[in-house]
Amino acid sequence: MCGICGIAALSLEIKISESDVRSMLPSLRHRGPDGSGVYLDRRQRIGLGHTRLSIIDLAGGAQPMHNEDKTVWISFNGEIFNYLELRNTLLKEGHSFYTHSDTEVIVHAYEQYGDDFVQHLNGQFAIALWDSNRQRLLLVRDRVGILPLFYTRQGDRILFASEIKALLPQLSEAPRISPASLDQIFTFWAPRSPNTLFEDIFEVSPGHMLVLESGRLQESTYWDWNFPVLDGYLKGSDTELAEQLYYLLADATSIRLRADVPVGAYLSGGLDSSALVALIRGHSDAPLKTFSIGFEEQSLDESAFQKQMIDYLGIENSRILCHNRDIAIDFPATVFNAETVILRTAPSPMRQLSGLAHASGYKVVLTGEGADEALGGYDLFKEAKIRQFWARHPSSEWRSLLLKVLYPYLETSGTQAKTYLQNYYSIGLDNPNQPGFSHLTRWFTTAQCKVFFSKELNSALREDAVARLTKQLPSAFAHWHSFNRAQYLEAKTLMGGYLLCSQGDRMLMANSVEGRFPFLDHRVIEFANQLNPRLKMRVLNEKYLFKQAMKNHLPRQIIERHKQPYRAPDIPAFFSVNPPAYVDDMLSEEKLKRYGYFDAQKVGFLLKKARRGSSIAYKDNMALVGVLSTQLCHYFFIEQFSQTIREAGTAYPSSS
Amino acid sequence: MTMYMKKTIRKYILEHLLFTEDESTLQDDESFLNNGIIDSTGVMEIILFIEENFGFRVNDDEIMPANLDSVNNLTDFIQRKQVIAA
Structure with a gap:
């Protein structure tokens, strides 16, 4: 996995400078600590930047990368899991390769298939591709939004990067938090793509391609979740379909084990991660290292189920025990990494977990994300x-x-x-x-939670x-x-806007760890989308066909277990003991009034209630975490704008 | 007595569920459920409030909107319970 960035000129008068592109790199260092590179085209129409986390072709995979005659250049973040098959096809078509990396495959696939190249990719990706012959730039994001890609227009330039912080050095002033995005976050838990928390900063939506050509930006959808109408579902007996699903999942898992570094897995103890670990073991006899979270708070802890799977499959496991206090201390860094407002602290333990994977020498982990969405698991x-x-x-x-x-x-x-x-x-x-x-x-x-919005915010x-x-x-x-x-x-809403980014990519990449998601292989999603809904939820038995597919590979207790959603303590994380000083500071009447998003008196009452330990309701918990993270976002990206740029590359800016 | 009790209840609902001192935001006959003042867990908070402040236990069969779902309902309910206790 890596970080990508770049600047493109929208008019002929503008020339892109290498130093401007380089200014974006430091804040992407955590995404790519193993090296960096910049490509500037001869006419200075475009600059591409890249920070590298080397996983495939460790020696030869430096980026930006080019085709045979250096007319097509690419800065790429992600993995193309079918790159070996694609490479063979392209070799037969007469393309020649100078590396063994998956990145170079994309360049030749573009030459071969034009903009349809993306249909041939099985993987997770954010791509910036420059075709110098046609003077056009492509910005492309994977089908479901596993990897991030943001952009903004600044005068006659388009800036783009894997994270919003990398755009900051090239903005003329601090960004503004968008009232409409706050409204969306305090409804859906995330802004609606392509919106981000910030005004005028957008993401390339999942399954979308942006083409910049002749000073114009054109967007198209190349893939979306699609379902049959009426009775167009897959035919076959439950047993046949379960078998097909199993082989599809086995293949999706096996191509995700391709790497030149060891691959680990997250194990929560739930059905999905247990199934994933079983699928990995079914494919490979190599010792498998797994990573798990335990909670001090017993009602959230799944250690007993984790242990069951560890014993059943004989796998190695390392774990963190997450204390309330750790979450409170890590929360500012979590928000800084997430770059958006979050209504739950749940990303914070995920950030600690990637820290454990990193410290154990792992750059890649497989996780069970996506099974609930594709196969029908949610309450x-x-x-x-x-x-x-x-x-x-x-x-x-x-x-x-x-x-x-x-x-x-x-x-x-x-x-x-x-x-x-x-x-x-x-x-x-x-x-x-x-x-x-x-x-x-x-x-x-x-x-x-919008009851806490200030009058000014409401009126906007x-x-x-x-x-x-x-x-x-x-x-x-x-x-x-x-x-x-x-x-x-x-x-x-939730998966693309929160789970895969705030709780996914951003928490993994904070510690330079790449996540891979077999259940989000587009073949799995497309197959699952064709299933009759009764096979996803049989009466009230969730993920029915998935359980049928996995039943011979998992202990019965895991298959039959009542689903426990992953959660972390919210208000108790901050108030079960005295909160760290920043909490009082960020939620002080003075800061609330100055930043202007929330009604200081109302937040004051909420705070009093939280301190007394009498905040039980979900909405209180969401509101407090949401208010606090909004305040932190304002602090990092607006109030401390200059310092955040100056200190790019550090964990997060120190308070002044 | 009733006035004082109603004031205590109103103060609690205003500060803890509506997060304001603005008396005009709460009508005495307004349903907490229908107006989004509480969510599915909010009723537990109201029961805790009653038990901590009025010295009696709310029985399972008393957890119903007729007893708990507005300032007026709460006041009547608490009064009835206190009469029985006395």
Whole structure:
């Protein structure tokens, strides 16, 4: 994995200087500590920068890289897992290679297939490709958004980079936090792509390609989540389809083990990571090193299940024990790495975990991310299914009681509490066909945090975030099965905007570790998307076909285990003991008022409640973490703008 | 007595669930659930508040909106319970 950056001229008067491109590199050093390089074209129309983490072709893989006659140049972050097959095909077509790296394969694939080259890639990637003959720049991001790529326009130049911090040295002034993005984050947990937290800074959306040619920027979608309409699902018996899924997953895993360095795996103890570890063991006899998180807080800890898998498969394991205090101390660095507002502290332990992998000498880990989205694992999908079922007879008392299967803790509040349950989950029941139906309870709960928005922030908001999202859905959306609609929304909001970046790439790369995600192989997603939804959720049994596919390879307890979502302590992380000094500083009345996003009095009440330990509600926890991370983002990227640039490459800027 | 109790309840709801001192943001007959004042976990906070401040336990079969879902409902409920206790 690596860091990429660059600058392109939009008009003929502009010349790009090498020093400007070099100024972007220091803040990408953690993504590529093994080397760096810059390419500047002869006419100074474009400069490409690269920082390298060497994983394939350690000796020959330096970038930016070029084709035979040096007319096509590339700066590339990622992995092309089918590069060996693609290389053979291209060799037969007469291309000659000067390295053994996967990067060079992309250059020749572009020559061979034009802009369609991307359809031939199986992998995770952010690509900047310069075709000097045609004077055009391509910015391309992988199908689901595993690797980041940001861009902004600055006068007659386009700046782009793997992380927003690398853009800062080339901005004329500090960026501004976008009110609309805050509104989206405090609804969906993430800004809606292509928005970022900052005004005028965008990401290349997953599955998109941007072409810069003759001073114009053109965007196109080359891949998206797509589902059958009506009855176009895959035919075959459950057993046949489970077998096909197994072989697909085995292949997706095996090509992700290709590397010239040792590859480890994350093990949470849940079904997905356990299945992944079993798939790796099925492919390779090499000793497998796994990494796990344990929590001081018992209700979040999965150590017993982790141990079960470790014993069952005889694998090596290293672990961190995550204390509340560690999360509080690491939180500013977590936010600095994430470069966005987060509503949960859950990324923080992931950052510690990549630190452990790095310290153990590992540059690459496989993880189970994506199985819930592709194969239908989330509680939210069940919740939506129950609510759909309930909406057919809204007066039915027992239909809504199915929700208790899903949220067993609600049982403890007694039989009468069902009225509460019904009331709370009945949102949108009058119109179960509305586009966002599956996600309304989550979005509604999250949006309660907006009560803390300041008057100024509220007055800057124009359009309701949910209304806007529903307007931007693909035209086929309305014709998909409701289960698939929920999957689409999940992939496009939470997975792309939060799980794969704030909790994924950014936390891995903070410690120079590359994550690989077999369940997000596009062949797996495309296969899963063609399955009848009843094979993803059979009645209320989630990931049914996946369990069928894996049942001979995992202990029964793991297959049958009640799903536990990964969570870290939120408010208790900061307030179970005295919080670190920055918490009081960032949440002081003075800073809240000066930064201007939140109502200082309201946050004051929340803080008092949190200190007393009486904040239980989800929304309090989300609000506090969200307010704190917004304040930290403002501090790092706006107030300390100059210092952040000056100290680029350090963990995060020290306070002045 | 009722006035004082209602004031205590209002102060609690305002500061802990609406995070404000602005009295105009809360009507005494307003449903906490329907107006997003509490989420699915919020009712637990209200029960804790009652138990810590009014010296009785809320039974499982008393956890229902008719008892807990507005300032008026809460006031009536607590009064009834206190009469029984006395």
